[in-house]
Structures are given as structure tokens and as C-alpha cells.
Amino acid sequence: MRYYGGCDAGSTYTKCVIIDENSKIVAHVTNRSRINPVLSAEAALNEAVSQVADLHSTRDLTYLVGTGYGRNKVPFADENISEISCHAMGVHMANPKVHAVIDIGGQDVKGIAIDTDGTVLNFAMNDKCAAGTGRFFESMANAFEMSLEEFSKLSLKAKNVIPITAQCTVFAESEVVSLVGEGKPMEEIAAGIQLSVAKRCFVMAKKAGATDSITLTGGCAKNEGLKQAIEKVLKIKVVNLSIDPQLIGAFGAAEYAKQKSPI
């Protein structure tokens, strides 16, 4: 049996997926990224390899593709492919009926339209600013003195939405602190935060050309409050994938590894 690897060296989390010849996931790892992407990727790869009995080291993988911001730092990778292409392919493999994806990573937001063969039709992504990214949510959860998981569910209880006007992560945090200080309901402030990110996702999705079905990938795809807010602003049902959305980039990379492998 041959095995193919995809390693998504993201700014916040490093993900690794190993698939077999049938594109079935046989190992996966999600680790918090360290400051050095080489070390992060190395650790994730070793951990993933240890989950497959036939594999003894990363070198035993038939083909390995690196992706994510540290894609060119993945040790032993045969090549690197942008996370935009990998997320498109990952989503296509997970559900070919979905033709658009919003990937919310640690440091950027991308809207990607997917062609019928899993390649990228069009895409749009945010600029330098961290507004609407995973870092933004971490910062907000921190301001609420909650875990990310608790924060992501908080807005589901809200009866009203208190709009957040600041887009900048730093200013938004300051605005949230002021609103909390004024005694506004926490869940309604949280709903405002989710709505502001959802609107940002709306822009990316529309710029990329999303029309019918859409899904979310990246760590923030697990945020239920955000998912609900996106469905509301986009007026499109967000399709849940059968694979962990945080692993989709690495899964797409592994699929590309399989397709690009000379043997």
C-alpha cells in the first residue's frame, strides 16, 4: 500500500493528513504551531506517521505536499501548493457538490470558488489586517475570559445583536471591553462579533463568486455561532463536511500528493 501526505503548516495550527491509495484518511494530527514552522511540521508529520503501522518515517510516504503559510518549510516535502488550491481540492474530495468555500484561518480569510474538477475557479482573500480571522476570535474570547469553544457557542443564546463597529482586532477588543463595562448582555455582544466576521466572509464569498452551496473550513469552521451568522448574511445553507473542517487543507494537500505522485 502506498501512502500520501499533506502537511498544512498554518500560522496557528499545523495539521497533517495521511491518505492511502483510495484517498481514505488513515492518520491525522492537529497541533498548535510553534514559532518555527519547520519544527511544527516535523512534529506533526512524525506523529501522523506513528499512527500508520506500515510507515516508519516521513521518508516512507510516497509523496508529500506542504501547504499553508509555512508550506515551503515542510521537511521532506516533494513540493508545496498554496492553501487556496488545497482547500478547494479538499472540499471537492469531501463533497463534490459544494462549489464554494470560506476558509477562515489563523491569519486570513479566503473565499474560494471551486470548479467541477476540484481546481480553483476564483478566489478572494483579506489583506494584512487580522480582522475576521482566527486570531481575531482568540482575541475576543480572551476579552470575554472564555475558552474559544465557550465563546463560539455564546452567541447562540442571544435574542438581540449589538453591532460591533470596529473592524480592527485591537479596537474591537477595546470596544467589547467598553460594552461589557456598560453591562450589555455578553451573548448579544458575542452575536455582534460573529455578525461582523460573517459580513467579512460575505464579502470574500461574493468576490470569489459563491452562488449556491458553500462550506466553511479552517479552525473557525467549528464556531457554531459564526456558522449561523454566515447562513444569515449569505442566505445560503452552510454545508457540513464529513471531514473535520480544520483538516481540509491538509487533506487537499494529501490528495494533490496522490495525484501528483509519479508512482
Next chain:
Amino acid sequence: MRDLSQLYTFEKLLEEANNALVREGIKRGLHSIGSVCSLAPEPLLNLPGCFSVRLRAPRTGSIDIGTYYMSSLLCECCRAILERAVEGGYQFLDCIIAPDACSQMNRCVENIEHLNCIENAFVSYFDAPMKSDETALRHYVRQMQEHVLKPLYEKLGVDISDASIRKAVEQHNQICCVLQELSEYRKEENPRITGYEFAVLCTATYCCPKELLIEKLTSVAEELKTRKPDEKPAFRVKVVVAGSEIDDPNLIQLIEETGARVVADRFCFGALPEREPIVLNDTEDALTQVCRHYLKIGKCPRYMNAEKVLERQEYVRQLVQEYHADGVIYQQMKFCDYWGYERAYASKTMRETYGVPTLSIDRPYVTGISGQLRTRFQAFVESLEIKKRGI
């Protein structure tokens, strides 16, 4: 491929505005004329006794001072140039010739003048036409006479005669011919010159005294005649880059590092069509002919008449065909008004009317090692490659 022997020399010339050839020119008694826009005809700024330097702000770090004077909602290029002027980076200039074309650049130059950033230098502004017809031509000629030639003559004693203009055109054409020769190599299946190398050479022609540069440029052309590209191409797709000014070849390098080869450059500081030789006849005065040439070839989105808008799109489409490109990258400096509209319209036309894959982006002035830009370029290259060859 082996490195071009003169590449390092040219790269050094781009490291600062007051580069070695500029200093040499001044040492020889030439007047240095600062220019900020392609609508100022270069031969008129390169009359015998003077040379033009298209202003750039290489190695820009913070642009806080420029932002203070111009606000954060104006073009970063303009802010960076103002910042560099405040830092004293253009002290070598005798004057700046600025068109009232892009109002943001105009504000930049006004600030340079108002803040007295360059001691003993004067500034002259001219109005550039927004259309390309005979009325516009008459206006353009008059503006050149009053706001370019007259001040150069009165304040610097430059010879502005017809013979002098013809001589400058001749020198300008020498540069253009060499760059055209180099451009031809870019049409090859496996081009012997990279987009980055071409951008370095071409950008230098805007920033150095032409009479001091021509010999070096000719020697590069000579070397390229026998240069052999690597058997296995170091690129996967070919692209045309169009849009607002790129005065830093590192942006081209960034694109090429993701697997593309930039084969044609339709942007300010590029060669197409700015480096088309000017053909003069003996029956009409040289000034009118130079102005007509600039109006005719002008591809700046400031020309807003419908014919020019469509002509620009058609021109880029032709470049894609002529240079065998797989796609187009339309890039625009953030907050550039003209290119903001142009990029949106042209990239839609490219994709939907002409069926040319197009990446449309806006970007900061300083791109450096931007990971996000790299991701965008790489994703575009991958989509072109996959569509072209399958997996």
C-alpha cells in the same frame, strides 16, 4: 541559466534614487530633472545638458511622515515618495516636472514643494489631457512649451530648440531599441531572460542618465544574444503583468518565485508600450510629434474616452497572444483611483469577454516578502498550470 554579468550593477543602480550614474551625470555638469509620471515625455526631460530621474523610494520602511501630510487614504507610492523627499533622498534634483494628471501624485509634489524638501530646486506643473485627439494634442503641446521647456530654458539654460529635441529623441530611441530587442526574447518558448532581469534593466532606464546607461545596456543585449536558457524551464506558466506602477523589480521576482515567468509588462516603469521608439519626420516640429506619440501610445487609465478604454483592454489581450502567455495579473497600488476602476473593468473583460484567466489584486507599495501576495500569485499559477496540463 548563468547570471547576467551586469545584473548586479543594474540592481545596485536601483538601490537608491541618487545612484552612481546619477552622481556621475551631475559630476559631468548635467542637470537632474525629477519626474513622477509617464505623461511627461521623457525626451523633453533629457535634452542635451540634462537627464530625467523617475522618482522612486527604494528600500522604504515606514511612511508615517508621508501619511501625516497626505492621509492614509491616498496612494502609498505617493506617500512613500513624499517620505523619501522629507528624508532628503532627492536633494540632488534641480527640479521636478509634475503633471496635473494624478491628483494624488500632484498633492505629493505640492507637499515636497511646500515643505521645501529639496533645496534650490523648482517645481513646474503641467496639465495633461484626458483625451487623445487633435484638440488635446494642441493643449498638450502648449503645456509642454509653457511648463516644461520654458522653465528648463529660463531657469537652467537648457537648449530647447527643435534640433535639441531631435537629439534627445535619438538617444531615447537607442534605449528603446535595445529594450525592444530584449523584449523579443521574451516571446521565445523558453525565454532566455527572466521577467525579473528585464524589470531590473527596464526600471534602470527610467532612473539614470541615458547617455551613461546605454553602453551597459548594450553590453547586456550582446551577452543575451548567445545566452542559453536552462533546458528544463524554471517556470510552469507565463503571465502578462498589467496595472499601476511597479518600480520595484522584487515584486516581479515574487511572482516568478511562485512558478510564473513574466513575459510582458504593461505597467508604469514597464516597456510596453513606453519603450516604443518615437518616429520623427522632417516636415513637422519635433515637439508636436513627440507629444502626438505620447498621446497615441498612452495607456494610462487617466485617458477616459471610450476608445482608449477599449484600446487598453485590447492591447493587453494582444500581449497575451503575442507573448504566448497563459494569463494576466492585473495589479494596482492601493488607493489608486484610476487603476481602481480600470482593474475592475479590465479584469472582468479579460475573463468574461476574452476568456483569459486573470488575477486581480491590489497591493501595497512595499511588497517585500509578503506571504499573502505570494499565496495569491501561487494559487493563480497553480490554477493556470492545472488547467493547462492537468495534474
